[in-house]
C-alpha cells in the first residue's frame with residue numbers, strides 16, 4: 001500500500017473541511033481513506049477517519065455520551081444514509097457543534113453504489129463474530145462487518161469518561177408499515193428495558209417498539225450485548241432510491257438526533273405505556289427450503305395481523321400458524337437465503 005504524503009493529506013483535509021463531503025469521497029475515492037487520517041476542526045473537535053465510511057468526532061467538552069449512528073448496513077436503505085451524511089457535513093463544516101462523542105458508520109458502500117440491500121450476503125446477520133465463521137467463504141460483507149465491529153469496539157473502549165453508550169442502527173423497511181417508523185429493541189438477557197430510551201424514541205416520532213426475545217447476529221444486538229450500549233435497530237420509512245425520500249417525514253428524528261449529539265435539552269414526555277405500541281416477538285420463522293411460501297399477499301404491510309390458527313406460511317411439509325388472535329407479521333421476505341429469517345411474528349405487550 002502506498003503511503004499518502006503529508007502534502008496529499010493536507011489537501012484531503014482542506015477538501016473535507018471546505019465541502020464536508022465525507023460519504024461522497026468515501027464512495028468515489030475510497031483509496032483516500034486507506035490509511036487513518038486525524039485532524040482538528042477550528043472549534044477543537046477532533047476528527048478521526050479510520051476507513052472509508054467510518055468517521056469519529058470528539059468535541060473538547062463532552063457530556064459523556066458515546067453515540068454510534070450507523071446507516072447503510074443495507075445499501076438500498078437510503079433515508080438514514082442521507083440523514084447521517086447531512087450531520088457529518090454540518091459537523092465538518094462547523095455548522096453544528098457536538099457535545100458528545102459520535103461515531104458515524106456508513107455500512108455497505110459497494111451495495112449503496114448499486115442500489116442493493118447487499119452484494120453477497122446480508123451484513124446484518126454477520127455481527128458478534130458471525131463474520132468469521134471459517135466454514136463460510138469470505139466476502140465483502142464479512143470483511144466490512146468485522147471492520148465495523150472493530151470501529152465500535154475501539155470507539156467505546158477509548159472513551160475517557162463514558163456515562164452512556166448508545167447505538168442507533170438506522171434502517172428502512174422493505175414493505176410499507178402500518179406505522180412508518182419503528183424500532184427493534186435487541187434482547188437484553190433479562191436486563192430491564194430502558195424507558196428513558198423509549199421516551200427518546202417517542203420524541204423522534206417512533207412509538208412502535210418490538211422487544212426481541214432472543215440473541216441475534218444483528219449490529220444493534222452486538223453493541224447492546226458486547227458493550228452494554230442502549231442499542232436499537234431503527235426503521236425509518238420504506239426503501240427508496242437516493243434523492244427520492246420525503247425528508248419531511250423524518251423531521252422529528254432529524255431534530256431529536258441532532259439535539260442528542262449536540263447536547264441540546266430534549267423535552268421528553270414521561271413514560272406511559274399508552275403512548276406506545278409495544279410488541280414482543282412471538283415467532284421467528286426461518287426459511288428452510290425453496291418451497292417456502294407466504295399465504296398472505298406480497299403487498300401486506302408490516303404489522304398486518306391475523307386470527308389465531310391462520311396459516312401464515314408453508315415450507316414444504318411445514319405449516320406456520322398464528323398462535324394468538326391479533327398476531328402480526330413484521331419483515332416478511334420469502335427471498336432470503338436458506339436458514340435465514342423470513343418473517344417475525346409479534347403480539348402486543350406492555351413493559
Ligand SMILES: O=C(O)CCC(=O)N[C@@H](CCC(=O)O)C(=O)O
Nearest residue numbers: 124171173174175184218233331
Ligand atoms: O423490511 C425488511 O424486511 C428488513 C428491514 C431491515 O433491514 N431490518 C433489520 C432488522 C434487524 C433487527 O431485527 O434488529 C434486518 O432485517 O436486518
Ligand SMILES: [Zn+2]
Nearest residue numbers: 074077171172
Ligand atoms: Zn435494513
